[in-house]
Amino acid sequence: MxxxxxxxxxxxxxxxxxxxxxxxxxxxxxxxLDKGVGGRNSSTSNAGGVRxxxxxxxxxxxALEASKMxxxxxxxxxxxxGFRVSGxxxxxxxxxxxxxxxDRLKLVKGLGYTHEELIGKAELKRLVPTVSDHCVGALIVxxxxxxxxxxxxxxFQQQAIxxxxxxxxxxxxxxxxxxSDLWKVKTAEAVYEAPxxxxxxxxxxxxxxKMIGDDAPVDPIAPMMMVTAPLKPFLKPVxxxxxxxxxxxxxPNGILLIGGGYRGRVNRDxxxxxxxxxxxxxxxxxVIDLFPxxxxxxxxxxxxxxxxxxxxxxxxIGRSLVDPxxxxxxxxxxxxxxxxxxxxKLITESILDGRSHLPxxxxxxxxxxxxxxxxxx
Amino acid sequence: xxxxxTEGVKITFTIDGTPSSCQxxxxxxxxxxxxxxxxTRKTTVKGDVRAPFCMMGACFECIMEIDGVPNRQACLIxxxxxxxxxxxxxxxxxxWA
Amino acid sequence: MLNSxxxxxxxxxxxxxxxxxxxxxxxxxxxxxxxxxxxxTLGGQIYRNIEKTSANNPAEFKLLGPDYQIGLELAHSVKNxxxxxxxxxxxxxxxxxxxxxxxxxxxxxxxxxxxxxxLATGAMERSVPIPGWTMPGVMGVGAAQIxxxxxxxxxxxxxVLAGSGPLLLLVANQLLESGCNIVAILETTKSSNYLRAxxxxxxxxMAFTYLIKGHKLxxxxxxHGINFLNGVSDISVSGDNHxxxxxxxxxxxxxxxxxxxxxxxxxxxxNVQLTRLIKADHEWYARQDYWRPIxxxxxxxxxGGIFIAGDGGGIDGAVAAEAxxxxxxxxALSQIGxxxxxxxxxxxxxxxxxxxxxxxxxxxxxxxxxxxxxAIDKVNSDTIICRCMEITAGEITNAVRGGCKTPDQVxxxxxxxxxxxxxxxxxxxxxxxxxxxxxxxxxxxxxxxIRAPIKPIMLSExxxxxxxxxxxxxx
Numbered sequence: 001m002x003x004x005x006x007x008x009x010x011x012x013x014x015x016x017x018x019x020x021x022x023x024x025x026x027x028x029x030x031x032x033l034d035k036g037v038g039g040r041n042s043s044t045s046n047a048g049g050v051r052x053x054x055x056x057x058x059x060x061x062x063a064l065e066a067s068k069m070x071x072x073x074x075x076x077x078x079x080x081x082g083f084r085v086s087g088x089x090x091x092x093x094x095x096x097x098x099x100x101x102x103d104r105l106k107l108v109k110g111l112g113y114t115h116e117e118l119i120g121k122a123e124l125k126r127l128v129p130t131v132s133d134h135c136v137g138a139l140i141v142x143x144x145x146x147x148x149x150x151x152x153x154x155x156f157q158q159q160a161i162x163x164x165x166x167x168x169x170x171x172x173x174x175x176x177x178x179x180s181d182l183w184k185v186k187t188a189e190a191v192y193e194a195p196x197x198x199x200x201x202x203x204x205x206x207x208x209x210k211m212i213g214d215d216a217p218v219d220p221i222a223p224m225m226m227v228t229a230p231l232k233p234f235l236k237p238v239x240x241x242x243x244x245x246x247x248x249x250x251x252p253n254g255i256l257l258i259g260g261g262y263r264g265r266v267n268r269d270x271x272x273x274x275x276x277x278x279x280x281x282x283x284x285x286x287v288i289d290l291f292p293x294x295x296x297x298x299x300x301x302x303x304x305x306x307x308x309x310x311x312x313x314x315x316x317i318g319r320s321l322v323d324p325x326x327x328x329x330x331x332x333x334x335x336x337x338x339x340x341x342x343x344x345k346l347i348t349e350s351i352l353d354g355r356s357h358l359p360x361x362x363x364x365x366x367x368x369x370x371x372x373x374x375x376x377x
Numbered sequence: 378x379x380x381x382x383t384e385g386v387k388i389t390f391t392i393d394g395t396p397s398s399c400q401x402x403x404x405x406x407x408x409x410x411x412x413x414x415x416x417t418r419k420t421t422v423k424g425d426v427r428a429p430f431c432m433m434g435a436c437f438e439c440i441m442e443i444d445g446v447p448n449r450q451a452c453l454i455x456x457x458x459x460x461x462x463x464x465x466x467x468x469x470x471x472x473w474a
Numbered sequence: 475m476l477n478s479x480x481x482x483x484x485x486x487x488x489x490x491x492x493x494x495x496x497x498x499x500x501x502x503x504x505x506x507x508x509x510x511x512x513x514x515t516l517g518g519q520i521y522r523n524i525e526k527t528s529a530n531n532p533a534e535f536k537l538l539g540p541d542y543q544i545g546l547e548l549a550h551s552v553k554n555x556x557x558x559x560x561x562x563x564x565x566x567x568x569x570x571x572x573x574x575x576x577x578x579x580x581x582x583x584x585x586x587x588x589x590x591x592x593l594a595t596g597a598m599e600r601s602v603p604i605p606g607w608t609m610p611g612v613m614g615v616g617a618a619q620i621x622x623x624x625x626x627x628x629x630x631x632x633x634v635l636a637g638s639g640p641l642l643l644l645v646a647n648q649l650l651e652s653g654c655n656i657v658a659i660l661e662t663t664k665s666s667n668y669l670r671a672x673x674x675x676x677x678x679x680m681a682f683t684y685l686i687k688g689h690k691l692x693x694x695x696x697x698h699g700i701n702f703l704n705g706v707s708d709i710s711v712s713g714d715n716h717x718x719x720x721x722x723x724x725x726x727x728x729x730x731x732x733x734x735x736x737x738x739x740x741x742x743x744x745n746v747q748l749t750r751l752i753k754a755d756h757e758w759y760a761r762q763d764y765w766r767p768i769x770x771x772x773x774x775x776x777x778g779g780i781f782i783a784g785d786g787g788g789i790d791g792a793v794a795a796e797a798x799x800x801x802x803x804x805x806a807l808s809q810i811g812x813x814x815x816x817x818x819x820x821x822x823x824x825x826x827x828x829x830x831x832x833x834x835x836x837x838x839x840x841x842x843x844x845x846x847x848x849a850i851d852k853v854n855s856d857t858i859i860c861r862c863m864e865i866t867a868g869e870i871t872n873a874v875r876g877g878c879k880t881p882d883q884v885x886x887x888x889x890x891x892x893x894x895x896x897x898x899x900x901x902x903x904x905x906x907x908x909x910x911x912x913x914x915x916x917x918x919x920x921x922x923x924i925r926a927p928i929k930p931i932m933l934s935e936x937x938x939x940x941x942x943x944x945x946x947x948x949x
Binding site: 378380381382383385392400403404407410411414415421422423425427428429430431432433434435436437438440446448453454455456470471 | 512513515523526531534562597599608609610611612613614616617621624625626627628629630631652653715716732734735746820861862863864889894896898900930932935
């Protein structure tokens, strides 16, 4: 079936699925179109961090509310998604690092937020007994945690379907046109029609946006992850570093998940990614510097996801600039997982109520259209 | 499970702290198969007992801690005098998707 | 001392017959060669420990027979050619676009660059998931042969051998001659296979040699009064943390035999970890239910400059492997520029003749010893399929019923193939289960996506990654 839909959602990863779930819950007939099976590139291959810590100021109000939703996730999607409240900690290894954390705390407090907390060496050692002795302190959000990306994405997809949304897989979008109030979205097999479209196409979102008529730059990158053999449980919080790239956690089954934004190589057109081991070498050394006892731990798997990054590192969320019946939620720049339960709701509010209850202006699809296109490395 | 048929240079090692011996030229996995008990590890999810299956580096049933380094494939490593071999007995379950 | 200079002409991975032969030929014609192997001694699987066994254990050398002894010459040639053979080197990644081989050795990792790469990583025993197959005391028949060849050890208790294929009978005889207590041999081959194989007999010039060999082995075993049955099915293992008894069906009745060791064998399959890693094209060989990399007449894969020689490209046996190693070397030499095409063709002629002769018996063997479809067709839902992660057939079937259509989707859903073996033991079984549930062929279902590291590496090893190779003296 390709007609009779009220909304077409392009992309069935966690953002597309959550959007479809919310729209369907409010009675719309929705179809999700995905070029694969939904969530393969980013939603199921990320580190699973559920983080309010160190968010861009524009994202903080969204992250705070999304966090409450994560603490209640089973009521939302009927699955606990493997969510653990573990705390997230950003560690300083020296005075230089502490200064960075102190400045951040000042900024956040100045904006009226109290969720981030500075801790000293004693408290750090109490929370993370095995961390190297040279570490001097950290910034922490105790209500943060992590979840299983696969389980969460799958749960949102299933809940969307339970609410009545349809899912078309292997249905990559090749063209979009509008004909008298109806969007016509073309795939290899069919043309889907609906009065509303939502672009949740992740690292390919700029291509879809262009078909709609919006111009929004996206840099596709391939962040890498490493996974180790299982270890005796020794680490509860998620570990980040104030001065180095690192994101590092121990899952309930004992394995370590190590990331931090180290980049592999990606060909967006073929979907092919190549792991860059020279970069992972640095990542491995960072882990050893912070946790010397992990020297002999074995890496059993590595992979790359494909993420869309924007020039300022925050996503595109909200209404199209060229057509009031088109909406966007993509390019979450490697940190969209935690925001997912909320963003779908905000988009649905924008669509059905004319506005969302949290400000989306900083995420405007058009914010780069007049400015210089070049972005930092 | 297995027995030796030749005389050779004796090598001593410890397995989980217990002294044992084998012959020069044997792999750690083979030496364990001639020891009692002759299992190499317990599985991390259910704690099932496992022993070598393929002896050639494909099955990973022989992974053991050798001289402090965990998860080494014992069928690929020759026993050396004084080696400290430990079995993986960590059982954690699979509590995550 | 580290040599991080120019590219090595040919990096050969695997020191079995194919790898040894390729190294020798490449080196003989002037190429620089680096031979990487994870085992502590030359020989691969078939010629395991050949140098030490021939030197130190003449009785055993004789027992292992002429098929083993011919490996000695290859091993001697590797030494005589002074080939840079790195023992205990674990290759964990290959990058096709940069022709880089990453390997771990002695606590460090190295990235060596090659002009041409010859993979000679061979085959492994096919996994046959029967009830109880994961308990201590169940091993592959090849494993028992490795105990004999590398460690001069034999089973101490009651042994049952089961399955089918030439290796089963060969090892049964070798164990018998070593004084083992074999209490039963349970062949799953049906005698009707011989009828089906009959049309292939005339073409298989070597068939008579095989059949005579097989007949001799059978007679010898029967003469010792061993309970030797064929057409056996429904084999299962029971015991409390160790094999205690084997149950089986024969001519409609169920029997049990007490045992301490079950040696199971249903053929060998190519080890495709490296060819899958480099994303070479593969084809499904339906006669034997395995994937093999597509290669041209020189063994070059679809990844230009990377060759596969020996059983890693398809099961042809040890003698064929030697010929294939030579052919790959000649083409590599020609591509690099050491020899011209005309010389390459001349050199290749005897190798090709040998290869074709060896291959003529293959269709016969494939029909005589078909793949054990019974294992998946009649699988119990609580039989473990993924040994590393302890995932059962039932869990995999549920994943398929939950919407998973490919091995990687099943992997995401229930964690199969996420353990250290990376699907070596379960890849074909998982795909066969999906095929059964979705009524497709394994060809349509596909295989797991294989990624580096194909063998686990320590954080400290990764942290020491450097370009170049270790020097010869270091090993």
